[in-house]
Amino acid sequence: MASAFSVVRGAANTGSYSAAAGASNGPDSSHFTLTALSRWSILNKQLPPVDKIRVLHIYDFDNTLFKTPTPNPSLWLGQTIGSLANPDIFANGGWWHDNRILAATGEGVEKEEPRAWKGWWNEKIVELVRLSMKQPDALTVLLTGRSEQNFSQLIKRIVDSKGLEFDMIGLKPKVSPTNQRFQSTMHFKQLFINAMLETYVNAEDLRIYEDRPKHTKGFREFLAEYNRRQAIAPTRGPVAAEVIQVAELSTNLDPVVEVAEIQHMINHHNSLVANDPTKSALRIKKTVFFTSYMIKPEDSQKLMKLAQVPQGKRGHDLIYHGNNILICPRPCPPKIQEKVGGMGNKMLWEATGIACYQDRIWAVRMRPIPPEAKYHTENPVPLVVMALRRGARPIDAAKIEKWEGIPPHESFTIETTVGEKVVLRIESDDPKEDEYESQFPYKHSKRKHVSDDDWTPGNRQFPRQSTRGYHTRRAGRGHPTRGGNRGAGRGGRGRGGRAGYHNYRSLDDVEVDNQQGSHSQMDYDDAYPSLGQKPGRNRGGGNQGKYRGGGQNQGGQPPNAQDLQNYY
Template identity: 65%
Template sequence: MSILSFPLPPVHNANSPSAAVDKIKSLHVYDFDNTLFKTPLPNPQLWNGPTIGTLSNQETFVNGGWWHDSRILAATGEGIDIEEKRAWDGWWNDKIVDLVKLSMKQKDALCVLLTGRSERGFAELIKKMVTAKGLEFDMIGLKPAVSPSNQKFQSTMHFKQLFLGALMETYKQAEEIRVYEDRPKHTKGFRDFFAEFNRQQNISPTRGPLTAEVIQVADCATTLDPVIEVAEIQHMINIHNEMVSKQSPRGRQNRLRIKKTVFFTGYMIGPEDTKKLIKLAHIPPNMPQHELKYHGNNILICPRPCPASILEKVGGMGSKMKWEVVGTACFENSIWAAQLRPIPQHAKFHTDNPSPLVVLALKKGIRPMDAGKIQNWQPLPPERSFVFETVVGEKVILRIEAEDPREDEYESLFANKTSKRKHNGDEDWNQRNPHGHYSGRNESRGYHSGGRGGRGRGNRGGRGNARGGRGGRGRGGGYSYRSLDDVEPKNQQGGYGPQVDYDDAYPPLSKSNNPPVSAPSGPSQGRQPPRGPAPAQRRPMGVQAANNNSDLQHYY
């Protein structure tokens, strides 16, 4: 196997048992990312849409970003030291692996791995990965820094087309070429390229036309362990900022920072209790499931970041409290909720609604704040009532922005600059929400006109949550598959945890009425997550869906 950068050598790899150049009849070319290997992508449950675009943009980071920093790929699973020994088991597209092995056995076929990843940054790592899996490619093509004419490639597609052109011109006796690709955009690009190549060969032949087939592969995107992902990106930012500090002031790039956007603060409910609560909702059996959104995962304290005074009253982040379900109700056949009371009944609490409640389900397009309009609650029979525990936490999503020395910690919680409060957050809350509901032994709830105050704030919370749900598809890149191959330079589940919930989506449930899968929530038992950039060697295990327990509180 040879690691090849551009231009393509005119001879076959001497170490390969395949036939000589003039004996090659078929060219089999495999893409790497999400075709052969289940490459981790930025997790849309962690990052807002613009940040996913930022991570994918090579020009934002001095060190290249998500697709150009080998630490990200090396962080797959439990890290290279462990994964190499078990050949990254579970991280390969097995169907494509089988096809590669068939190509290896075909004596008149040239087996090629072609990727837009850089030769300088990824040659050694990718060679280790395919060798560990027992895959023997005759060539591995990686993108060099410049083209043969000493110019930057217009795009990775430009590089791949030049590579494929050189491949076909080198192996002139090849009668067919097959390319395996996961992205429809690139599939079309390759098909158009081969059609034009054959058209030119019919007009002015240099080797004659050949049968070209581009096979569209279903992409198999995965994500890293959430803790590892944030740690690696923080490390990437640290390196970027260090390199920026050494740049001349005139051409200096922005220093970057991970910030969080808080959609609301609430008493967060665990997934098992969420399931029990949702079963209390009397949803008509003929109600189409696709019209419903299931919640049941929090009791709203306040929208947006919680002012310090209220946070102190509820015991601070991570404080636990017990509640008893005492009633249920439905408002206009569009929103279902459960009425609660604290245990013990004299316990202090704060809620943004006229009385403690949890939204169980609602029709799409209905605002959660409308639950505050419920006045007639149906008492729950004693045998159906139960007690559950909550933890004070936040609904958040992370973002990467330029450092702003004028921005204080509170202002950094708002992605929209116009939403930032320019004065004390507690004073601002008191001015805007004089009827917030706070209860205790010696305090009374402001029921009079409290519904309006609660609903007004709840409205913003509801919209904030909706924005969170769309975060992964927001401007700046979105969660369509975006990789190094797509970047042009300068263009471009209800959860539960002790402190923070990163899953900002409430997916519709199946007909079984099971609640949504929990988002990353707390540290796994028996494992303490790292409190800084990930260690250079061993890393905790990665996952193929971000629904494991992970504590990300230390990374923003």
């Protein structure tokens, strides 16, 4: 973070201070004029006279004044969210440097401009701006680190549509009016504020409205240093400064629009790096966490009532599920996809029993309609895990042996759709990678599925070491297999044996943390929420999605999540 001293020293190095001006004399006032200050603004308007201004009001744009869309954590893998914010990943700068992302806010510029982007403003800050506009001795400034070249016209249109009038609108140019390059967005803003303070020397009060704690801290340190230096080598006297932390009000684009705009951004990047061997082309890939018969929300509520799940506090006592019948973890192999009828295939199910296992797992047993219908489930008996006590594992629902039958008048039928729990990620485009391989974000986590048709006792593929974490449980008496029944009529137990030799890790597997002694659990729904839901919080002190063989953070925010707005 550049200090006030570095700002002054940087300005001196670029000629903003006269060569003869020493520490005691301060800067050459001839370099701080209204004309010089106006070069920092994209507005073509005359600034108020110096002797008329007593207070300075500075407003940040993104998520302070305007509800700026940020990458949707329900759409993207955590690592990709960091990449979208990093200008070094994309040749065209990424999320905060591509004006099409901001232009896509709401229903797009053409529809939003006539209605002044209704619903996309922090109305409390808008009210403060209007009060500043009415105050005759106030200089009202909009200051953002957005690129002057890419965003000047768009931000002016957004502000004008709301009827907001600023004396200055400062966006980050490539270099300052004195030809100085910026080390960061904060460095740019410090230089801007320094020029404003040295020009409006009669201003006694300064207020800055900012949403990011990192920038709030930076402004406070800068202004404290500025006032300290004024006591040593005064140029205009100290200023009563206040930096107001504004609650962030970020939002998301429509998911379809967001993916489309990111694809445009990737296409542009790929065209720019096509002839550069040092740069990689990028591609959107999907990460599949599991494939299931997905249940509609209204049917999930009916099942929840049927299962007699106690009402606990979500995320504290009970973890609620009830929205799928698991087909298989991770991407579904082609032969299993064919068996279940392909993605989007509809199927009817009837609830036939309920159970509570050790007061920790609540489940509903299901039966296909008609009973002879062809299906595939991960568990020996088709079931819906409705709720888990904290620390319980969905995999343990397969241990349920005693089911309470449902009276005919209470039973009902639901319709499911074959689908995947998916998030997207952006990676280098690998022409050698087929579509199935592209669904695995980390090479070491890829698994080869041994299909039922290919299984023989000779291809069990037992792991060499137990630390690799494969399921090797032998089917047989006293050892229920995972996925032992592959569509055998009414959901009774299958022939056994085959499912016991799949070489893959389940999302249900947990790892005991050697240091904490706690479990890191992969939770189907909380770790990777559906669109419109907030990502779940880490459970048990571990990283969600942490596998015994890897320890990669698979979703939500990365462990050391970057400030998404660091780079604009």
